[in-house]
Amino acid sequence: MATARTAMARALTAALSGRRVIILRHGNTGKAEVDAERELTEKGRSQCEQFGKAWASTLHGVTNVLASPVRRTAHTAALVAEPLGLGVTPVEGLYFVQPWRTAEMKAADADVGYAPVGEYISRHPGVYDKAAEMMATAVAERSGRLVPGDLLIVGHAGYLSFLALEVVEALAPASGSSERDEWLQAARKVVLDANVGEVCGFEIGAPGRGARYLPNPESTDFAAASSNDAFIINLKVAS
Secondary structure, X not given: OOXXXXXXXXXXXXHHOOOOEEEEEOOOEOOEOOHHXXXXXXXXXXXXXXXXXXXXXXXXXXXXXXXXXXXXXXXXXXXXXXXXXXXXXXXXXHOOOOOOOOXXXXXXXXXXXXXXXXXXXXXXXXXXHHHHHHHHHHHHOOHHHOOOOEEEEEEOOXXXXXXXXXXXHHHOOOOOOOOHHHHHHHHHHHHHHOOOOOOOEEEEOOXXXXXXXXXXXXXXXXXXXXXXXXXXXXXXXXX
C-alpha cells in the first residue's frame, strides 16, 4: 500500500504534468503583532512591479495563481497577476503558521534564519519533511480546479524552497529515463543553493531547462530581520 508521501508525490505529479511552475516569495513587509497581518511596504509593492517587468516573458503562459492567504502573499500575488488579467486563489495550506509547524521547525527557523534551504537540510535534517508534504498536498488538491496552462505559486521564505524541491521531483523526467538523474541533480542544486530574496523565486519545468532562479531587480535586505518570526512585534508569534 502506498504511503501518504508516495500518494502525495503521485498526486502532485498528476496535477503539474505538462505545466511550468513558478514559485515566488512575497515582497518586503513591515512588522506586525500577528504574522498574518504583515503588510507590503512601498518597497514591497515596487518589487512586485519590477519583477513583473523583468520577467514578463517568463510569466507569459501563466493561467493559474495560487497564494498563501495572508495579506503579504495575497497582495504580492495580486500585483504580479494583475497585468496578466488573472485572479488569485488563496490556499490555506501554503501558509506556514499551521498545526504541522512543530517546535522543531520554529527552532530551526530561528537558528538558520534567511539562508539557502540546503543549509536547513544540512543542519536540521528531516525537520521540514511534514511541511513539504503538507504544502505539496495543498497544491495537488487544487488540481481539479486548475485550467490548462502554467502555474504561479506565492509563498513564504524558507518554506517555499521545500515546496520547490517537491515540485522538482514531480516535474522530473520519468523514472528509468537516461536524463532523470542529471536533470534532478541540476534542478535540485538550483533550489538548494538559493537564498530566496523578496519577490524572487524559481521557474521549474520549462522545456529544455530543469530549474532556474529568478532574481528581483530590487535588492533584499536580509539583515533587516533574522527570520520570519523576527517580524513579529514583541515576539507575539501566531500559532
